[in-house]
Amino acid sequence: MHDDLTLARRGLRPSATFDPATIADIQRAAATGIYDIRGGGAKRALPHFDDLLFLGASMSRYPLEGYRERCGTEVTLGARNATYPLELAIPVTIAGMSFGALSGRAKEALGRGASEAGTSTTTGDGGMTPEERGQSKHLVYQYLPSRYGMNPDDLRKADAIEIVLGQGAKPGGGGMLLGQKISERVAGMRTLPQGIDQRSASRHPDWTGPDDLTIKIAELREITGWEKPIYVKVGASRPYYDVKLAVHAGADVVVVDGMQGGTAATQDVFIENVGIPTLAAIPQAVQALQELGVHRKADGVQLIVSGGIRTGADVAKALALGADAVAIGTAALVALGDNDPRWDAEYQAIGSAAGYYDDYQDGRDPAGISTQDDELAARFDPVEGGRRLANYLRVLTMEAQTIARACGKAHVTHLEPEDLVALTVEAAAMARVPVAGTDWVPGRPGPSF
């Protein structure tokens, strides 16, 4: 490896356009003739929650006493039509991740951790496993374009149904789970031969647009006796229009997954170049709900936001911008032990490093989380993983409460855009909050106060 300082002394400097990673990508493409497939989410720097700051209370606002005065975190999802809406203790849920992409033990741990923290977890492409259902107090069953493993028995076992139309990492794209992860059990659940690549369609096979979605939602309600909330999940690209159409179609909950959302295996070029940042998606989605009169109403439509949520500050900022809850995927995997430094030597042995591993498609995850290899999967303890996830969920929640109290809020969903300012013009424009120290919201005429 070249030392940057040594290179600079020789008058060499990397091109901002053809940087070392780009050159390596070109060389890899030239050598193999195929595009790069990987897991994880977008790696490029994007306007994000870090570009927002909260305005804690001082004189003109009155804070709540930290750790003494109550700051609620409970959230109800899907009371609009469902007989049994979801009652969650915290506004942080676990996003859909498939058995197939993840090991059965990892799925079990997600259920354990979510249940311990009083929240929901979600299936994924490939169907519902008994251990996942067994360990999940609240389980959302994804109804995906591939319909792998879809059956009415599992629909009836679920606590909510999430119709997936898109994913933040790849709006408009299908999936590609490579054959090395199609074990006998995964193949059986998906009605595919063992060991062959599994291609997921980019759209549902039996409907062709928003009007059909209305009928599809009605069918799912009829099949499940109108008992369960129906979510509609979209990848963030045109959230204003997508959310409006989802609400018109009858969704009880809309899930908007931003560009930083993760995936099990997709083309790198897709992950990095399609969709819009989570930060930019929320205000558009909220505007759509507000215009339809269903935002933050008891019988309204709830908004779940996902895509790059990492800290309680991220949670609080998403809620302040108008989300009713957030969902975490990549962060949950890290909490379970994905990319843990104790496996660094093994990560390095397969060409990666702890903290950088994203080759989920290879099925060789040393942590035993994103694999179907029995020996690797056996390394992962679902009880310990569940405990770690529950801890993490509690921390996210406490952090969000701490910020909410500082802003004088008795419930985390009482946070509002007025509590936020932006550090950059881009973030201010996307989040529709003023640049810090000013009253300027880019694109909005006149003073904001």
Added chain:
Amino acid sequence: MDALSATTVELDLAAVPLRTVNALLQGREVEGQETLPVDTPVTLTNPRGAHAVAVGMDTPRQVTVAGHVGYYAAGMNQRADVVIEGNAGVGVAENMMSGSVLVKGNASQSAGATAHGGLLVVEGDAAARCGISMKGVDIVVGGSIGHMSAFMAQAGRLVVRGDAGEALGDSIYEARIYVRGSVASLGADCVAKEMRPEHLEELATLLKAAGFEDDDPASYTRYGSARTLYHFHVDNAAAY
């Protein structure tokens, strides 16, 4: 609810809400309504193109729909035998698990989509994407089918007594397709295959089950996967 005979019950969709009808067919209790015995055949009158008729059943019940239905009729059926005395809209018998669905007329697109089991018979024609992403169902179409039928079909059998439209069996996995008439074009990785004795026997069984036992299985051509897309490879890049 009216009794047609001692062994048949009639539910009038013009008078009884669809939600109530489906709940009764699914064996659930509905206030003010008598529970339907499983062994009592049911006739649904006045469907008038309604969507989601007779969906989510999970008993060996016999249901006759006296007329045309809209989208997703008999969706996710398990064990019930459904006869539709008319045409069916999009996605008839979608994701069916077992049992049977017989459409006396024609079916719109995506008939039998993603269905895992059971038998779907369309006596007339079926439109585009018939058997799309099928996962084990048997589908027999008396007439012709439209384009992109059996797209990404994973398992099961699709029998077509007439012609097939363009891109038949595109990206097909292990489903088998039998077509008696012409095929406008085959999709990616779908090829014609030899009709071996076991296929003639299988086809004869399917035709008999669907009520077309007079057909000669030898007059059909079998189509299936060439399996060239089963592993990601640079030579297949154009197909992805």
